[in-house]
Amino acid sequence: MQALVFANGKLEYTLSHPQPKPADDEVLIAVELAGICTTDLEIIKGYMDFTGVPGHEFVGAVEKGPRDLTGKRVVAEINCVCGKCDMCHSGLSNHCRNRQVIGISGRDGAFAEYIVVPRRNVQVVPEAVSNETAIFVEPLAAAQQIVQQVSIEQRHKVVVVGDGRLGLLVVQVLAGIGAKGNVVLLGKNENKLTFAEKRGIQGVLLEDMLIKPEWDIVVDCTGTADGFQTACRLVRPRGKLILKSTFVPDKPVDLSPLVINEVTLIGSRCGPFPNAINALAAQQVVTNGLITASYKLQDGIQAFEKAKNPDQIKVVLEIKS
Amino acid sequence: MQALVFANGKLEYTLSHPQPKPADDEVLIAVELAGICTTDLEIIKGYMDFTGVPGHEFVGAVEKGPRDLTGKRVVAEINCVCGKCDMCHSGLSNHCRNRQVIGISGRDGAFAEYIVVPRRNVQVVPEAVSNETAIFVEPLAAAQQIVQQVSIEQRHKVVVVGDGRLGLLVVQVLAGIGAKGNVVLLGKNENKLTFAEKRGIQGVLLEDMLIKPEWDIVVDCTGTADGFQTACRLVRPRGKLILKSTFVPDKPVDLSPLVINEVTLIGSRCGPFPNAINALAAQQVVTNGLITASYKLQDGIQAFEKAKNPDQIKVVLEIKS
Numbered sequence: 001m002q003a004l005v006f007a008n009g010k011l012e013y014t015l016s017h018p019q020p021k022p023a024d025d026e027v028l029i030a031v032e033l034a035g036i037c038t039t040d041l042e043i044i045k046g047y048m049d050f051t052g053v054p055g056h057e058f059v060g061a062v063e064k065g066p067r068d069l070t071g072k073r074v075v076a077e078i079n080c081v082c083g084k085c086d087m088c089h090s091g092l093s094n095h096c097r098n099r100q101v102i103g104i105s106g107r108d109g110a111f112a113e114y115i116v117v118p119r120r121n122v123q124v125v126p127e128a129v130s131n132e133t134a135i136f137v138e139p140l141a142a143a144q145q146i147v148q149q150v151s152i153e154q155r156h157k158v159v160v161v162g163d164g165r166l167g168l169l170v171v172q173v174l175a176g177i178g179a180k181g182n183v184v185l186l187g188k189n190e191n192k193l194t195f196a197e198k199r200g201i202q203g204v205l206l207e208d209m210l211i212k213p214e215w216d217i218v219v220d221c222t223g224t225a226d227g228f229q230t231a232c233r234l235v236r237p238r239g240k241l242i243l244k245s246t247f248v249p250d251k252p253v254d255l256s257p258l259v260i261n262e263v264t265l266i267g268s269r270c271g272p273f274p275n276a277i278n279a280l281a282a283q284q285v286v287t288n289g290l291i292t293a294s295y296k297l298q299d300g301i302q303a304f305e306k307a308k309n310p311d312q313i314k315v316v317l318e319i320k321s
Numbered sequence: 322m323q324a325l326v327f328a329n330g331k332l333e334y335t336l337s338h339p340q341p342k343p344a345d346d347e348v349l350i351a352v353e354l355a356g357i358c359t360t361d362l363e364i365i366k367g368y369m370d371f372t373g374v375p376g377h378e379f380v381g382a383v384e385k386g387p388r389d390l391t392g393k394r395v396v397a398e399i400n401c402v403c404g405k406c407d408m409c410h411s412g413l414s415n416h417c418r419n420r421q422v423i424g425i426s427g428r429d430g431a432f433a434e435y436i437v438v439p440r441r442n443v444q445v446v447p448e449a450v451s452n453e454t455a456i457f458v459e460p461l462a463a464a465q466q467i468v469q470q471v472s473i474e475q476r477h478k479v480v481v482v483g484d485g486r487l488g489l490l491v492v493q494v495l496a497g498i499g500a501k502g503n504v505v506l507l508g509k510n511e512n513k514l515t516f517a518e519k520r521g522i523q524g525v526l527l528e529d530m531l532i533k534p535e536w537d538i539v540v541d542c543t544g545t546a547d548g549f550q551t552a553c554r555l556v557r558p559r560g561k562l563i564l565k566s567t568f569v570p571d572k573p574v575d576l577s578p579l580v581i582n583e584v585t586l587i588g589s590r591c592g593p594f595p596n597a598i599n600a601l602a603a604q605q606v607v608t609n610g611l612i613t614a615s616y617k618l619q620d621g622i623q624a625f626e627k628a629k630n631p632d633q634i635k636v637v638l639e640i641k642s
Contacts, residue, residue: 047577087558092558092559095558095559095582095583149583225573228576237408237413237416238413238416243576243579243580244580245580246577246580246581247576247577248573248575248576248577249573249574249575249576250573251573252546252569252570252571252572252573252574253570253573253574254569254570255549255564255568255569255570255588256368256567256568256569258564258586258588259564259565259566259567259588259589259590260567260588260590261416261588262416262470262587262588262589262590263587263588264585264586264587264588265579265585265586265587265588266583266584266585266586267576267579267580267581267582267583267584267585267586268580268583269580269581269583
């Protein structure tokens with residue numbers, strides 16, 4: 001089958017990747033649409049030492065699996081867990097000690113014609129949610145995870161640092177919970193800030209921002225050392241900093257503001273899919289306009305190049321139409 | 322008067338620093354003994370852009386001040402606050418927006434014959450606490466601050482990373498709260514680990530440690546990029562990492578374990594003095610053996626050099642005997 005494969009430090013398009021076969025507790029999905037995320041860009045730089053087919057934001061149709069799922073349009077949670085380790089037993093199965101993560105660790109992902117995932121990971125996509133919206137289920141669930149970990153109240157002054165793919169979802173989630181006037185998106189791109197402003201959320205250009213430790217809650221969605229440094233400097237004493245991006249800074253970050261201001265930093269990763277699907281179906285979170293480029297799978301290398309461009313929001317791969 | 326003064330990027334001993342004069346709400350203290358701390362070593366590298374007399378761990382006798390204090394042996398909390406800003410009003414006066422910090426920010430410190438501090442900062446030292454013990458009030462209060470911020474239970478597996486001055490206090494505080502068998506000190510120096518082991522606390526050499534994310538609570542007291550990196554890798558999923566040292570890493574630190582494992586990192590700074598004085602008076606925390614070198618004030622430059630040596634624990638300046 002067609003696939004993008006990362007091996008020996010190189011991403012390549014191939015026509016001859018073996019089609020995966022589902023085990024008894026797995027389903028075979030024909031991928032229809034997949035999104036490229038910052039983690040994918042890190043993976044092709046060597047993150048997680050991953051080799052194989054990347055891609056974990058996708059929607060497709062079940063070709064083989066239990067009768068109730070066959071033919072259904074589905075998405076899939078990315079953590080494939082053992083159900084047996086201390087983490088699984090303590091209700092933290094996303095942190096399973098033996099987990100594989102679709103397209104990220106130990107398991108082929110979605111930048112291919114077919115993908116196999118555990119049955120338990122699959123969630124059916126309702127009619128109201130198009131493919132172009134469904135690929136945002138995974139990053140939106142990650143954005144919503146913040147609210148599972150941190151109590152955010154209307155009185156809190158909240159700033160989301162980074163106006164990229166993730167920041168534009170996070171700020172919608174937080175503005176939906178806090179008072180909209182207290183939630184600000186901080187970024188470098190006027191066109192992306194405009195996206196937020198159309199939804200009634202204040203966007204501020206970095207150059208116009210007063211960098212002082214006065215914000216109750218700061219979410220870093222930049223995935224850069226500079227962005228994280230800015231975030232550290234914005235949190236008020238005893239405030240909270242949520243770190244969303246898995247990245248290796250390219251330079252040292254001065255962490256002393258975290259100690260001096262006794263900041264609580266909370267690492268935040270994946271979230272549950274059902275809430276995300278509901279929020280998209282109810283249009284509480286809007287994704288129209290977030291897809292800025294679309295490529296066929298055979299042009300996947302170009303798609304990755306495009307996704308590195310800071311002008312882009314979400315670049316997608318059309319795999320089966 | 323005699324003093325060590327840091328100015329123009331250089332620490333110098335002088336005989337002619339002007340003796341400070343107390344305002345109405347201040348007291349004049351003749352410094353007797355002062356300790357050199359990692360923050361002091363950072364200050365002479367440029368931290369906080371401080372200029373003046375450094376030194377914030379000290380004990381001395383009140384020479385001028387209210388009658389009930391005159392002649393008393395005292396220590397002093399280091400944050401000099403305004404009492405008027407949003408932080409002071411919200412009960413976070415240690416985070417006062419307009420604060421001066423003794424020997425660290427905006428105010429001369431204790432490496433001098435005399436120091437002036439606000440009356441409200443002064444705490445009397447009981448007879449049972451010697452000068453050699455009293456200089457540990459400030460760092461012990463900082464160690465105890467961890468327990469104010471994080472709930473630690475006997476079942477928790479706790480590791481303190483760094484067997485320096487601060488680590489040896491922190492591990493005693495935490496072992497006094499948790500089950501001793503569950504609290505481990507991780508370090509590089511056998512002689513320092515032995516200090517902990519004499520108090521029934523397990524010491525482990527870094528080279529013998531299995532670096533896996535299995536610890537409920539990790540405290541980083543290393544003040545180095547490598548130490549902080551190790552600490553990040555030891556925290557279990559959803560565990561807690563307490564960051565005690567204000568430092569600028571000399572290389573990038575991979576923060577992805579914090580995100581992947583959804584770790585909560587808590588910056589922790591100063592704590593209240595009364596608890597620390599009580600714990601020292603009751604010998605719940607032992608400081609005998611922590612002072613490894615002692616210098617006269619006129620040999621202060623040498624004392625700083627000595628304090629940089631990783632073999633040393635606490636280097637002190639005898640100012641008035």
